[in-house]
Amino acid sequence: TVGAKTEAWGVSDEDTPVGHVKEMPRELILEIVKSYGDAAKLCQECGFDMVQVHAAHGWLFSQFLSPVENKRTDEFGGSLENRARFLMMALDEVRKAVGPRFPIECRISGDDLTDAGLDMDACVEVAKLIEDKVDLFQVSCGNHEDPAMFCRTHPNAFFPRGVNVYLAANIKKHVSKPVACVGSLNDPAQMEEILRTGQADIVEIARGLVADPYLPSKALHDRADDITPCLRCYECFADTVTKESVKCSVNPTMGQQLDAKAGIPAAKQRKRVLIAGGGPAGMEAAITLAQRGHEVTLAEKSGKLGGNLHPAGAAFFKEDIRKLCRTLKNRVKRSGAAVVLNTEVTPEYVREFDPDTLIVAIGSNELRPPIKGMELPHxxxxxxxxxxxxxxxxxxxxxxxxxxxxxxxxxxxxxxxxxxxxxxxxxxxxxxxxxxxxxxxxxxxxxxxxxxxxxxxxxxxxxxxxxxxxxxxxxxxxxxxxxxxxRAPYAAVDALCAEVDESYIIGDCRNVGQIHHAINQGYYTALLV
Ligand SMILES: Cc1cc2nc3c(=O)[nH]c(=O)nc-3n(C[C@H](O)[C@H](O)[C@H](O)COP(=O)(O)O)c2cc1C
Ligand code: SF4
Structure with missing residues (x-):
């Protein structure tokens, strides 16, 4: 590698908050080009069916493509052709390494959406420049490193699903190679519509598959209502920074795929399980326990399942949570668990029911501090x-x-x-x-x-x-x-647990948390019974 390990190299000289970045010499650019070829070859040898070269999101190729960040005066700076030279050389090297019949996808930007990047027209020009070197374009946008832009590159719930599809459609008008779109897609009907109307040739999904890896098969088998929706909550990214692992609010097996591969283990001994509370934790526990072969009764104080998913899903931008609630309810119904509504589980109820196992998922209570005036009607x-x-x-x-x-x-x-x-x-x-x-x-x-x-x-x-x-x-x-x-109602929880030999506490009544905690505890506790 050129230079000492402690030095940072980039497209052009730049002082950043974490230190100085030096402009890459040609020698280093050539070394990186060669590394792209080596990496692609390795992927091929490992058995992957295609490779992607990433030229978007403000990363290295994207920085070279930028008319603002790229201040070079050599053959890698200046005109768009020059700024694209590094990317084109890397794509050539990858092709040389993997041969003509191995698909190369290039992730490009449809619009960098920032003054420091490429606009829609310039993105089209980039696509045209590299078209003969790739087999497939994937059109993303924005910038990974800009916190304000992150929610557009990975669209949040304030944007309509498929907000970036128009960018793929724009590129598609100008190239003849297949074009894929990406960004906040998980509704099969919408994806079909994108393909049918020719806005893109392929739909690519990231978080939708983290939330539900079976999305494609459910879409194929007309089971869209059983797809666990991605909540666009970004918990999957939260752990990548500190633990280099991915978790998911709605998919408890994410990050634990090796264990999950074996499937949900059947119960060693079928038990009568009573679950008190039909919020997300209680529902997830009921589904998993029933799948394991236990005899499950899910008792809910109110007239409907869902618990705090109802207030959490009330606002206009919370359709994802409303869909999650519907999906969990449907799964409970299909699981074979008995559901008893309008039934508060009291110690007497537990005594009379006499379950082998009690799962307490009664949720939390809102804090009502003794502030003067709390009793006022407004x-x-x-x-x-x-x-x-x-x-x-x-x-x-x-x-x-x-x-x-x-x-x-x-x-x-x-x-x-x-x-x-x-x-x-x-x-x-x-x-x-x-x-x-x-x-x-x-x-x-x-x-x-x-x-x-x-x-x-x-x-x-x-x-x-x-x-x-x-x-x-x-x-x-x-x-x-x-x-x-x-606040968790610990006294009520203790009173219920005191009635049985085997009990578990899950969700907000154990520790007030988020959907991620509720679903995880519901799932993993159900595996313990
Ligand atoms: C956990 C996770 C890690 C990701 N890491 C990267 C990454 O390293 N580089 C990148 O360009 N995009 C990354 N992405 C972004 C996705 O490739 C995708 O562009 C983005 O999430 C939008 O698609 P989606 O709405 O279907 O999730 C990541 C996404 C997720 C969920
Ligand atoms: S953690 Fe949240 S944003 Fe990430 S895939 Fe799961 S539900 Fe979607």
């Missing part, structure tokens, strides 16, 4: 407000700017309310993973005025009296929403 708890936004007046003050408060603000704003968020911490939605947060914060900023480092003193008829920087003032509101968190 105070609405967050769950109630999310499910019944019609209860809210025009001006809404949300006490608590965590994920629940922040997302609720976006929903209320969409319903036409004027929203304020009051948060004690220095920022709103601080607990949210940074990948989701990058796309969430601009939405919160559009939807609400956020008062951070601000303490609620008292709820008054005119709104909420607060203190910020030593100053006391009233944030005026017609309705005050309490989104100050949840």
């Amino acid at each position: 105070v609405v708890m967050a769950i109630d407000a999310e499910l019944h936004p019609e209860k809210l007046g025009k001006r809404v003050a949300i006490m608590g700017g965590g994920l629940v408060g922040g997302e609720a603000a976006i929903g209320f704003h969409h319903e036409g309310h004027e929203v304020s968020i009051i948060e004690m911490k220095p920022e709103v939605a601080m607990e949210v993973n940074s990948f989701y947060r990058g796309g969430l914060m601009p939405q919160i900023e559009k939807a609400a005025v956020s008062y951070v480092n601000t303490k609620v003193l008292e709820i008054v008829p005119e709104g909420v009296k607060v203190e910020k920087d030593g100053e006391t003032f009233v944030i005026e509101a017609d309705s005050v929403v309490c989104a100050l968190g949840f």
Whole structure:
């Protein structure tokens, strides 16, 4: 390798927050070109059926292609042909290594969506320049390294599914090689429509397959309603940074594929299992226990399964959660588990039922702190407000700017309310993973005025009296929403567990968490019984 290991090389000289990047000499470019060929050959020898060369998302080839980042004056800088030279040389080297009958896909940008990158027309020119060197284009967009753009490259739930398909369609108009689209696709009907209307020749999926690896087979066998939807929550990325592994909020086997390959083990001994609580944790446990051959009864206090998925899925941008709820309910139905609604599991109920195993999944309770004025009629708890936004007046003050408060603000704003968020911490939605947060914060900023480092003193008829920087003032509101968190009902949980020899506690009543925790605990606890 050219230079010392501690040196960073890039397209052009640049001072970055983490140090200086030196312009790559030609020698290093040639070394990298050769490495592309070696890597492709290795992939072929390992048995892969094709390779992809990545020239998008602000990575190395994309930096060379950029008219702004590429400041070179040699044959790799200047005109678009020059800026594309490195990519073209690498593609030639890959072809030389893998031979003529091994497919090469090139992931290109359809629009870098930034002033520092390529626009749609320039992306078309890149496609034309490399067309004779590739077998397939995959058209993505944006920039992987820009937090604000991340939610477009990996579209979040504020964008319609398939938001980037038009970029593939644009490239397709100008090339004759097949073109694939990518980005937030997991509905087979929509994918069929993309292909039918000729917007793309191939649909590629990333997170949809992380959420449900059986998506293609379910689509093929007309079982779209059983596809676990990707929630576009970015938890899969969260662990890649620290653990170099991938987890998923809705697919508990993600990251554990080796174990999962063996399938769900049949129960050694069939047991009568009572599950108290039909939220995501209880439903996932019921499905898995029933699959294992246990006799399962799922008892739910309210009139429907779903628990907190209902308030969490109420806002306009939460169709993914609504779909997850429907999918889990259908699976419970098909699993053979008995479902008992409008039934609160009390210690007496457990005693009478006399299960071999009890699984407690009774969820959490909303925190109702003893703030002066909480009893006033314009105070609405967050769950109630999310499910019944019609209860809210025009001006809404949300006490608590965590994920629940922040997302609720976006929903209320969409319903036409004027929203304020009051948060004690220095920022709103601080607990949210940074990948989701990058796309969430601009939405919160559009939807609400956020008062951070601000303490609620008292709820008054005119709104909420607060203190910020030593100053006391009233944030005026017609309705005050309490989104100050949840607490596990440990006493109730203990009382239920005391009735049986074998019990497990899962979901929010064990530790208030997110969908990811509920589904994981439901699944893995079911494997223990
Ligand atoms: C866990 C995970 C890791 C990813 N890693 C990369 C990566 O290293 N480079 C890249 O260009 N895209 C990466 N992607 C992005 C995907 O290839 C895809 O472009 C993006 O997720 C949008 O497609 P989707 O909406 O179907 O997920 C990754 C996606 C996921 C879910
Ligand atoms: S973790 Fe979230 S974003 Fe990632 S695949 Fe699973 S549901 Fe989708």
